[in-house]
Every structure is written in C-alpha cells, then in structure tokens.
Amino acid sequence: MEEVYKKSVELHEEMQGKIEMVNKIPVDSKEKLSLVYSPGVAQPCLEIEKNPERAYDLTIKGNTIAVVTNGTAVLGLGDIGPLASLPVMEGKAMLFKKFAGINAVPICIDSKNTRHIIETIRRIAPSFGGINLEDIAAPESFEIEEALQDIGIPVFHDDQHGTAIVTLAAMINACKVTGKKLTDLKVVINGAGAAGIAIAKLLRCFHIDSPLCQSVKTLIVCDSKGAIHRFRNDLNKAKTELLKYSNFDDVEGDIHEVIKGADVFIGVSKGNILNKEDIKNMAENPIIFAMANPTPEIMPADALEAGAAIVGTGRSDFFNQINNVLAFPGIFKGALKARASTISTEMKLAAAYAIANSLENPTADEVIPSALDTSLAEVVAQAVEKAAHSERELEKQIAEAEAEMND
Known part of the structure; x- marks a missing residue:
C-alpha cells in the first residue's frame, strides 16, 4: 500500500x-x-x-x-x-x-x-x-x-443511500444464487453510522410504501458497544429511531453473540472484527458483505473457508466489490434527465433492481456488476428517470382527482 x-x-x-x-x-x-x-x-x-x-x-x-x-x-x-x-x-x-x-x-x-x-x-x-x-x-x-x-x-447523501442501494442489489442476487428469500433473512449490520442506518431502513422497508420493497424478516444493528436495543441509555436520536424497525426482541451482546444464526452479515464500520468461528456460527450458506475499507471485517478467504456461500467487500482487488460507483452516476443522470426535485425511495429501489437485473446469471463470485462497467450508468439512469416520470404522473392524477372532488 x-x-x-x-x-x-x-x-x-x-x-x-x-x-x-x-x-x-x-x-x-x-x-x-x-x-x-x-x-x-x-x-x-x-x-x-x-x-x-x-x-x-x-x-x-x-x-x-x-x-x-x-x-x-x-x-x-x-x-x-x-x-x-x-x-x-x-x-x-x-x-x-x-x-x-x-x-x-x-x-x-x-x-x-x-x-x-x-x-x-x-x-x-x-x-x-x-x-x-x-x-x-x-x-x-x-x-x-x-x-x-x-x-x-435533488439532494442525495451518497454515503447513506448509494451504499444502501448497491448493498440491496447485491443481496437480491445473493438470494438468487443461494436460493434464499429476502423475506426470510435474518440480517446483522455492524456499524450504525450513515451507511448502516440507510441500509437498515431500506432492508426493512421503513416508511416505504412500494411493491418493489421486500422487508427482510429480522434485523439487528450493532455499534462499537454491541447490539442496539431498548435497554441502552446511550443512544442518539438516529440510533433510537432504529428501534422502530429493528431488534424487536431486544437481543443483547457483542457482534460475536448477535451474529449467531444470522443469514447475512453486513459490515460498514471497522476491519478485523470477525473470525472463522463467527462464520461457522451463522446459518447455513451465510452471505457476508464485509465492506470496511481498507481492511474488511474478515478476509474473503477466511470467510469462504469457514463456510460462507458468498463474500463481498468494498475493495477492487477482491471479487464482488460493493461500490457506490455502481449507483450514484446513474441515479443523478436519471434525476437530471427527469428534472426531478428529489430522489425518491421509488427511484432508489428502481436503481437497486436495475443494478441487480443487469446480471442475467449471477454467481457466487459475481453477485454485483464490475465497478468499471461504464454501460451500467445508462441502465440505472433509464430506470430512475422512468420511476420519476411515473411518480410525477401519479401525483398529477391524484391532484386532478382531488380537484374534481372539491368542485
């Protein structure tokens, strides 16, 4: 380095x-x-x-x-x-x-x-x-x-939403490869910053009313002190809001305890926090997205040796690089073409599915397109622009209906 x-x-x-x-x-x-x-x-x-x-x-x-x-x-x-x-x-x-x-x-x-x-x-x-x-x-x-x-x-915080969109795209394809269903997944996220909270909201469809959004079954978010639960008195506003859609059973403990039985681990905090035993303690064929940079939460070789079915990281020198560049260029291109005033949840979901569906036959080594795929931005842009126009048309129809009712 x-x-x-x-x-x-x-x-x-x-x-x-x-x-x-x-x-x-x-x-x-x-x-x-x-x-x-x-x-x-x-x-x-x-x-x-x-x-x-x-x-x-x-x-x-x-x-x-x-x-x-x-x-x-x-x-x-x-x-x-x-x-x-x-x-x-x-x-x-x-x-x-x-x-x-x-x-x-x-x-x-x-x-x-x-x-x-x-x-x-x-x-x-x-x-x-x-x-x-x-x-x-x-x-x-x-x-x-x-x-x-x-x-x-549009005002878009890429560290939050770009990461969440690409993570969801990778999970959609990881489920195709492993035969798992999004709605059956037990997910553990390590990191309660901007990215971790945005991923949690998208995976749990929090405040999202869209047929595209399928909520995972359960989700627990950990920070440096372990699981975020209702009995902690050190939570800020953002972490407190997490409890509206995560850890309903108030599971306590550090990441090594919380990860037991989980189908998916998503790391967006710091490296070298997991070991092979942690992977072995997860559900069968676990999905590992160890995205801490430059050092992942666990090295891909170790995770695979311990039984992981799919491993993704944030690094370009490993397979399955979960990189925001797959999302933000196309999202903004689509929003600009539509002259959108915001980037809505529907547009974000459209981007995630466009990224996922751009791979016709995902594999364990390729659940997400290459970060250097220059054709993907246009695919994402078209999906985002279409979603923006659809929402605009729906808003127009609602306004016209309300106007007729008031006449």
Whole structure:
C-alpha cells in the first residue's frame, strides 16, 4: 500500500489536481465573444428570468451537480477538514464525468455547524441541477439532507443511500444464487453510522410504501458497544429511531453473540472484527458483505473457508466489490434527465433492481456488476428517470382527482 500512496501523491502533484473546466465553444472571434458574453448573453438571461426552467436548457445547470462536504467523515481518515478532503471530492467529480458524463464541482465548506452548511447549500443551489452530499459525519448528515429536500433540486447523501442501494442489489442476487428469500433473512449490520442506518431502513422497508420493497424478516444493528436495543441509555436520536424497525426482541451482546444464526452479515464500520468461528456460527450458506475499507471485517478467504456461500467487500482487488460507483452516476443522470426535485425511495429501489437485473446469471463470485462497467450508468439512469416520470404522473392524477372532488 505504501507504494500506492507514494504514486498517488506524485500523480496529484504532477497534474496539480485531477479535474479542470473546459470551454465548449472556442472564443476566437469578435462574433463568438458577442454571443457567449456581452451583449448577446443578455437574452439567455432574460429567457431564464421569464421561465426559470429554461436554465436547464441554456446553462450548465441541466448537467451539473455539486459534490459538497465539510470533511468530517472522509473514507477511513475521519475528520480531516474541508481542505484535506478536496482530493476525494475531485475524485468523486471524476467518477461522475467518467461514468455518467455529468459535470461535478467540489464544494468544501469550512463549518461543522449544520445550520451554516444548510444555508450555504441553499444559497448556491441555483447554479446546480443536484447536490451530492459526501463524507459528512452522522448524525449531522441526516439533518442536513432532510432539511434540504425542499430546495427544488435533488439532494442525495451518497454515503447513506448509494451504499444502501448497491448493498440491496447485491443481496437480491445473493438470494438468487443461494436460493434464499429476502423475506426470510435474518440480517446483522455492524456499524450504525450513515451507511448502516440507510441500509437498515431500506432492508426493512421503513416508511416505504412500494411493491418493489421486500422487508427482510429480522434485523439487528450493532455499534462499537454491541447490539442496539431498548435497554441502552446511550443512544442518539438516529440510533433510537432504529428501534422502530429493528431488534424487536431486544437481543443483547457483542457482534460475536448477535451474529449467531444470522443469514447475512453486513459490515460498514471497522476491519478485523470477525473470525472463522463467527462464520461457522451463522446459518447455513451465510452471505457476508464485509465492506470496511481498507481492511474488511474478515478476509474473503477466511470467510469462504469457514463456510460462507458468498463474500463481498468494498475493495477492487477482491471479487464482488460493493461500490457506490455502481449507483450514484446513474441515479443523478436519471434525476437530471427527469428534472426531478428529489430522489425518491421509488427511484432508489428502481436503481437497486436495475443494478441487480443487469446480471442475467449471477454467481457466487459475481453477485454485483464490475465497478468499471461504464454501460451500467445508462441502465440505472433509464430506470430512475422512468420511476420519476411515473411518480410525477401519479401525483398529477391524484391532484386532478382531488380537484374534481372539491368542485
């Protein structure tokens, strides 16, 4: 790994960053200058003033998002601050461009105050067609995302929902391979941060009214102190809400106790917490998604030797890489094409099933497409756009019906 780190620094220094802005039109004559700037540019401005929707056609807004962070929860690095997080945000912007053709602008906000962050995003929103929240610590990330659902463009915290969507897609295919049913699964999640809670909500269909959503049978979430249950007095608001849809039997104990008899383990916290004996104590043909980076909760070879039927990690050097890049480019591309104001649960589920169904014949070594599959973003985008239009049409029909009733 030391060699990789060294080469990465050298590459960043050589290129002085990884992204740049490029003009679409060459400014090589007085005529071009008069069209792209003064005086001609006045007319597009007036068009947008008359009809704000025209901004999607006449400016970068229709294909540009902001990647916003405050650097409080960056990869495995933790709270490194906004400036130090910039290389990660540049990398994210590169992935949006590579896989979906979307322009993405890194915005690193120097504040840990949720009110300041919310206000900043509200003020910059007119320039963008969407906001991707990135590497913001929980529970502040929940509050920020929730508060911004009314700004007229999608605000999506990828660390939560991207991870949950790709995890669900992998589970759908893992069930096909093992012959298990989602609705019969006993699931244990280790990690009660943004990703763990979002995965739990999606797997339990919490506040989700959709025929696409099938809830797992039981689910227990563990944090560093063990199972989250009703008799603990150290739970924050987000962890307390977990109890509305998880651990109804108030199971107690550490991860080694809780995992006994489970069908699925999902790790989104720290590495090297499981051993072979833990895998042997699970149900027959267990599914292991050990997604801690860079060190998984258990190495794939050890999990397979102990009896795991399927193992996925967050790393590219192992099979079944559960990577958010399978989801976020296509989700935003579909949302932008639909000019959606939010990314709804129905759109998230559509993305998960599009990812899963893109593999016609999943196997134990391939329950999820390759992270480098550049064709997948378009498949996901089409599913998300279709879901957005369907919801919009349904809302229109409901509004018309209510109007008729009130006449």
